[in-house]
Amino acid sequence: MQQVTEVQANDFQKQIDALTAKVSMLESMNQDQLSIAVVSGDFDKILAAMVISLGAAAMDMEVKLFFSFWSLAALRDPKKRVHGKNFISKMFGIMLPKGKEKLKMSNMNMGGMGPRMIKSIMKKHGVLSLEEMFKQAGEFGIEITICEMSMDLMGIKKEELIDYPNLRFAGAVTFAGDAGESSAQLFI
């Protein structure tokens, strides 16, 4: 009889250990965090990504942005020059907007008239400019991760990117990891 109880107690202990491990794993998941994969390089979509990020940051959420493909154009610093690019990278460099002020709209771009009109309306309504939003995002500790693979594809170099406090370079695995532990994920 004594033996049976000991076996049962051991069994219980094992189950409790397994449960404790599971609970701590569940707790580490679904943090109060927002992950956004920013792929589009349109003015309106970058704007949406930044407004949502700042809103989430104001709500005390951790915000992690993953910039990939066309969105990289928004992170170029027009004042920085890079040398030693090959022909295709140079062509890409010329074709892509040089920074967030040169982004096109996904709709009603009208040869650049659209963004200019929107920017003047934004100013009138007291909406922060993209420049200001990036500055605020930096202050709120919003993390920007840049997809290394996209940089290679687009021929964009680290030296021509904006100065941003929480900039890091990584790959898809980092996004998958961040997104996995976030309570909200978006693709823009």
Next chain:
Amino acid sequence: MTQEELLAIKADTSVDARGTSCPGPLLAAKKAIGTIDKGQIMEVLSADEGTRNDIPKWCNKKGFECLGTVEEAGFYKIYLKK
């Protein structure tokens, strides 16, 4: 709280975010909330109608008490207790 009660409130700090729209007022409020102590009252001035709904949501999450909104000519005064 009734409008009269809200109007009688003397806020410990006031954030004037009338010059900005979403998410400007909330960012300003978040920055200012650190300057007051628990139990003190903050007033947020905003011309952005969305702020009326955003502030209570924020309070709910942060455990602050949203006291109510007073509508003025062209802007809102939102009161909350930390």
